Structure formats: C-alpha cells, structure tokens
Amino acid sequence: MMEHSFVNQFFFGDRIEAMQQNIPNNSIDLIITSPPYNVGIDYDNHNDLLPYSDYLTFLNNTWIECKRVLKRDGRIAINVPSVTADGSYQPLFVDVTNQLRNLGFLMRCDILWYKQAISKRTAWGSWQSPSNPHVVQPYEFILVFSKETKTHDGEKHKIDITKDEFISFSNSFWDIKPETQLSKFHPAPFPEELAYRLIKFYSYQDDIVLDPFGGSGTVANVAVKTNRRFVYIDNSEEYLDFAKKRVQNTIEDMRCNLFTQTL
Ligand SMILES: C[S@@+](CC[C@H](N)C(=O)[O-])C[C@H]1O[C@@H](n2cnc3c(N)ncnc32)[C@H](O)[C@@H]1O
Numbered sequence: 001m002m003e004h005s006f007v008n009q010f011f012f013g014d015r016i017e018a019m020q021q022n023i024p025n026n027s028i029d030l031i032i033t034s035p036p037y038n039v040g041i042d043y044d045n046h047n048d049l050l051p052y053s054d055y056l057t058f059l060n061n062t063w064i065e066c067k068r069v070l071k072r073d074g075r076i077a078i079n080v081p082s083v084t085a086d087g088s089y090q091p092l093f094v095d096v097t098n099q100l101r102n103l104g105f106l107m108r109c110d111i112l113w114y115k116q117a118i119s120k121r122t123a124w125g126s127w128q129s130p131s132n133p134h135v136v137q138p139y140e141f142i143l144v145f146s147k148e149t150k151t152h153d154g155e156k157h158k159i160d161i162t163k164d165e166f167i168s169f170s171n172s173f174w175d176i177k178p179e180t181q182l183s184k185f186h187p188a189p190f191p192e193e194l195a196y197r198l199i200k201f202y203s204y205q206d207d208i209v210l211d212p213f214g215g216s217g218t219v220a221n222v223a224v225k226t227n228r229r230f231v232y233i234d235n236s237e238e239y240l241d242f243a244k245k246r247v248q249n250t251i252e253d254m255r256c257n258l259f260t261q262t263l
Helices: 016-023 053-070 093-101 165-168 192-202 218-225 235-263
Strands: 009-012 028-033 072-083 106-114 139-146 173-175 208-211 228-236
Touching: 009 208, 009 218, 009 235, 016 053, 028 192, 053 072, 053 093, 053 218, 072 093, 072 192, 093 106, 106 208, 139 192, 165 192, 192 218, 208 218, 218 228, 218 235, 228 235
Parallel strands: 009 228, 028 072, 028 208, 106 173, 208 228
Antiparallel strands: 072 139, 106 139
16 A cells, blocks of 8 residues: 555644645545634634634634545544533534535534533523523534545455444444543543544544544554554643654554564
C-alpha cells in the first residue's frame, strides 16, 4: 500500500490551515470529531464562548474543509450536545445537521449517546414549581453523514467487525460512560468506546481516520488499536504532546504483545 506523507501524523495548528496545508482533496475515509461546544471550557488555545452566530460560522468553515478532504465515499461523524448549555437553548444538533445538509452531505443517521452521568444537580430552574422548571440532558448526539455516496468501498478481508458488535452498534442508542481518567490532561475527552464503535462500524482496516479537533488523541489512539491509519490536528501544543505520547505508548504495547505472542 502506498503511504502518504500526511498519514499517521500529528499536526499542530488551526484545523482549517492544517487541513489546507497537509491533506489533499479526496483522501480521508472517515472523520470522527467533537468540536468545542461553546460552553466556556478553558481550552489551552481557543475561546469557547463565542456569540452563537460566530460559533456556527466557526463550525461551518470546518465542515467545508472536511468535505474537501473526504473521499467521495467518505463519512463524517460529529459528536455534539443536543442544545447549547448557556441557557439560551439553541438546538445545536439541528443547526449542525442543517449545516451539513446545506453543504450537500447525505445524512446517514443520528446516534444518541446516553452518558449515564447526571452530575450533581444545582440548576433546577423553579424548584418543585411549574413556573419555570429546567430539565437536564444526560445525552449527546453523533450525527453521521456521507460525502457523496452512501456505500464505502473496501476489500472484504479488511472487514473486522464481529457479528455481535454489528448487531449492538447498529442500534442507535449507545449507552457509554463518559471518559473520566483523562480529565487531568484534557478538559473534554470523549471515551474510547465511542471512537471504537464508529471506527468498527463505518470503516475497513487500513482506512484513514481524521480528527480535526484531536484533543487528547482518542480517535488516533483507537485508530492505531484497530489497525486503521490516523491524522490528528489540534491547535494546542500541550494536547498534541499528550496525544503523541498516548499513541506512542499504544504502539509500544501492541509491539510487546506481538513479541510475547510469537515467543
Ligand atoms: C471537545 S475537544 C476534543 C476532544 C477529543 N475528542 C478527545 O477525545 O480528546 C475540542 C478540541 O478542539 C481543539 N480546538 C479548538 N479550536 C481549534 C482550532 N481552531 N483548530 C484546531 N483545534 C482546535 C481544542 O484544543 C480541543 O482539544
């Protein structure tokens, strides 16, 4: 297989510039990503409290570049909350869905990620009164689209999803605990299980999987574990260094396991 220079690489910088400078047209099989949610998280190098319309522009510009780099039969899976959490109740999952559809992507499905974790409640709205009560949302969405064609080409011997996995993952209610172990290294990582299911369900072995908001490197790490190739982008050097070490450790572990098995 011909190896491209952008494959299995960590790129530091803004997601659009990094894609423009490094990734050719029609070269990525699968994008899995979770953008900043615009909820005031203290990221290393990003203002996470933009006016909502500026935030939507930030997202839309990302999808335009994602579309360029995806193969014709490539897919994109975007993890977003249902609504913005700033009290203004903007339906983010609807707005992102419409952005992708307006760009010509074909919607495949939405997956509901049930996070189980209802953290300690403080914002009840009007407590025990119908005056103005609030609900909490212990779930997020994963919105999945194809670029131009719904069928993704690949060789039969590169399919590695098991029967049980296929049955389980094709039910769009995903009950997965949030990631808690990595929170001292990154403010908002998603769990490996989420990336694992998307990778196994939507890609073949050796496919190229991109995360333009790479963060702690979850997508890259799971891509390595599942024999896919990755492309990582983040505009924080700190997160990039962490992601690189995480992936290097995984590669070392896999080499050790292989060595032990051949003894
Ligand atoms: C929600 S986090 C992604 C977390 C990731 N899914 C994980 O499991 O670690 C969003 C990431 O986007 C990065 N980011 C924010 N603005 C960016 C930009 N303009 N270009 C590239 N990355 C950016 C942040 O540094 C942060 O790591």
